Amino acid sequence: MTQLDSKSMNIxxxxxxxxxxxxxxxxSEGKINFAKLQEELGTFAEDEAERYNFTWAGKSEAKRIAQTPSTGTLRPCKEESKDWDTTQNLYIEGDNLEVLKLLxxxxxxxxxxxxxxxxxxxxKDFVYKDNFKDNIKNYLEITGQVDSEGNRLSTNSDTNGRYHSDWLNMMYPRLKLARNLLKDDGVxxxxxxxxxxxxxxxxxxxxxxxDNFVADSIWRSTDNSNNDAKQFSSDYNHTLIYSKNPAWQPVKISDSAKQTHFKNPDNDPKGAYFDGNPLNSxxxxxxxxxxxxxxTGYIIKPPKNGWRWSKETIQEKIETGEIRFTEDGKAIRRRTYLCDMQGLPPSNLWIDLDKTGHNRQSKYELLKxxxxxxxxxxxxxKLLKYILEISGTKEDDxxxxxxSGSATTAHSVMQINSEDCSKRKFICIxxxxxxxxxxxxxxxxxxxxxxxxxxxxxRAGEKIRTDNADxxxxxLDIGFKVLKLDSSNIKTWDSNFENLEQNLLDSVENIKADRSPQDLLYEILLKYGLDLTLPIEEKNIHGKIVYNIGYGALVVCLDDEITIEVVEAIAEYIKSQVxxxxxxxxxHARVVFKDKSFADTNVKTNAIQVLKQFDIDEVVSV
Structure with missing residues (x-):
């Protein structure tokens, strides 16, 4: 029986x-010949000293941290969740570096x-340093951010020689891991x-x-300037935008409030229009x-750069009515219909406070x-809703x-879903x-x-429903599953020979005593790479609890004293589901038991053969 790996994906x-x-x-012999790889890529040796390179103190370690698998897990917390059985949203508590690895x-x-x-x-306070162990209290103590009584110790003062380096070392592995989670058309x-x-x-x-840099958008973050500023009042923030694919395009926004110049004075059957004159090449x-x-026989000379189109093309557009002569015949106009407008590319200057909001407004939102x-x-x-729109999110994205901070992103997802009847899902960490x-x-x-x-x-979810009582x-999904970062539910071998006898006794039961079957179940979902919001059905089979995840994608039994009769009944149940x-x-079914679940070694050996008779050949123990 195969043993389930207790680590996250090895990147x-x-x-x-x-x-x-x-x-x-x-x-060659399982190892990379980097000289051959260079040849395949058509590159040649360069003088490293003359090559452009962005580096800082600790960059190599930051790369290593990004590639180191996590040994943690996410424990479900049903009592702090909302609509646990039906929600597709996740709220995860823990150091985001470790959580990103687990996802x-x-x-x-x-x-x-x-x-x-x-x-x-x-x-000021700068708490993200990377050395995870057990839980958040241990994490903060180990990294020197708090003392044993929980008092904060660390800051990232600008007198620190690694002022910028520390920040970059915090961001690098997180962004590296985040990129892996983006869809090919993600941003x-x-x-x-x-x-x-x-x-x-x-x-x-x-x-x-x-090539995947999209824009550095400037967001006007305040509705009034700071009169006490020593030099310039800082009234904006940057929003850096990068896509996964250079072909990515933002959604064009049609702003009808700025299209009041479209009229229909002659009752054109195509509706409102605007007669412009952008015909120069x-x-x-x-x-x-x-x-x-x-x-009228008037000769109209071309503009300085010439016409936009050939004579034949302009003639065709005159015949369709897209291009028209003025009444006196001394000029031409191009008619643009409002119904044909697909919207304009979003500007990288976000200064419309009605569209993207400002910080004082966001304080009032939360205070309400x-x-x-x-x-x-x-x-x-408003800012997050605008980003959700131009990024092209829809349906069940x-x-x-x-x-996550105060969870504005989650609030915005629920708000926009209530407006366009979509089912976007959020993961907040x-x-x-x-x-x-x-x-x-x-x-x-x-x-x-x-x-x-x-x-x-x-409160935001309930307010959205109240505000839209009609x-x-x-x-509308206004729920969320709470999961909390912790150490693995599975014990690791302690090689301390001074406690050898106790360690041998502990290894007989490899699951930690303070962990529930639900804790272990979610660790199994992570190791199999299954969506953490998949439906989970509990089935009582011969007095044992069996979990059916994703309509038969995974079947898990974590009870003790499993007999052959129980295994046969589970096999019959899988047959009816898959x-x-x-x-x-x-x-295509995977079955998981606890390593110490079986009544005896004969049952464990025979269980595999019984399941094979039902054409199930993936059986794993934890």
Whole structure:
């Protein structure tokens, strides 16, 4: 019986396998011949000192961290969730680096849009350093961010010689892992201020590719300037946009409020129109410099650069009515119909406060739901809705935010779904950073940022339904599953020979004593790379609980004292759920038991043979 691997996807091994498929000739005895690889890529040795290279202190270690598999897991927390059995949304608590590693199998190339508002490098508290162990309390202590009593220790002061390097080392592995989750037509939006925008641009050029840079959009973040500014009032933030594919196009936005110049004074059957005169050619050519004769016999000379089209093409457009002579016959106009307008490319200057909101507005939004004034820097829902629109999200696309903060992204996804009746899904990830003991949030009962985010989602969803009482929003998903980062449910071997006897006794039961079957079930989903919101049916078979995940995609039994009768009954149940594949002569079902579940070793051995008789050949133990 195969043992389930307790680590997350090994990105290095996965990349090597992909490389083998493309360039099998560069492998010798299982290793890469880099000289041959260079030849296959048509590159030549360069003088490294003269080559452009973006680097910083700790970059190699940041790369290594991105490639190191996680040994953690995500534990379900049903009591803090909403609509657990039906929701397709996830709220995950934990260090986002480890969580992103754990999501690599389940959500590889599944995310349509990522939005993040990472910590700005201001020289104040800077908590993201990477060394995960067990849970968040241990994580913060190990990384020197808090002492044993939970008091914060670390800052990223601008007097620190690694001021920029520390920030880049935090961002690099997270962006590297995030890129793997984007669909081929996916896109990422990153909010940032002036302190690190130049470095972030170079970092994203390296990770996503220079060709995939889309825009540096300027968002006007305030509705009034700071009169106390020493030099210039900082009234904006940057939003760096990178696509997974250079062919990606944003959705064109049709702004009817700015199209009031379209009229229909002569009752044109095609509707409102605008008679413009953009007929001059941007590229002057000799064959485009010709005269036109109007209906009155007036000779119309070409513009300085010539006409936009050939004489034949203009004649065709005159016949269709797209191009018309003025009443006096001394000029021509091109008629553009409003019904033909497909919208305009979005501008990278986001200064329309009605469209993208501002920071003061976002504070009011949060105060309407949680009046205690508990979060300082939320982003406005309007901004995220605009990003959701121009990024092309629709239907059941997945939206990811791994610096979730006050959960504006989740709020915005629910809001836009209520407006266009789509079923976009969100995954929010947030470090449960403790709130300051003197803060309004702490005094209001919110001990960490995650508690703020979860409460906002609960209240925002209900408010959306209340505000739209006249609409049928019964299918609107305003729930979320809460999962929390922790160490694996499976014990690791302790090689401490001083405690050898105890270690041998502990290894008899390899599942940690404080973990539930549901904890172990979700770790199995992660290792198999299954969607964490798949439907899970519980079935009682001969007194044992059997989990049917994704309508037979995976069947799991984690009870003890499993007998052959139970195994046969599980096999019969799978037969009723999973269609037999005639071509491959088996059922596409995977069955998982605990390693110590079986009544004795004979049952364990015979279980595999029984399941094979039912054409099930993938049986795994944990």
């Amino acid at each position: 290095i091994n996965d990349n090597i396998e992909k490389l083998k498929q493309i360039f099998p000739e560069v492998f 690599q199998k389940s959500y590889h190339k599944q995310v349509k849009m990522i939005y993040i508002d990472p910590p700005y490098n201001t020289g 990422i939006f990153i909010s940032i201020d002036d302190n690190e925008v130049a470095n972030l641009r170079k970092l994203c050029d390296e990770i996503f590719g220079e 941007p590229n002057p050519r000799e064959n485009l410099t010709y005269d036109l004769v109007s209906q 739901m949680i009046p205690e004034d508990i979060f300082d820097t939320p982003k406005p829902v 997945i939206v990811l935010d791994f610096f 947030q470090l449960p950073e403790e709130t300051d003991g003197k803060s309004k949030a702490y005094k209001a009962g919110y001990k960490n940022i995650c508690e703020i985010g979860k409460e906002r989602i609960r 609409k049928d929003l019964s299918n 269609v037999y594949d005639e071509e491959k002569k088996k059922r």
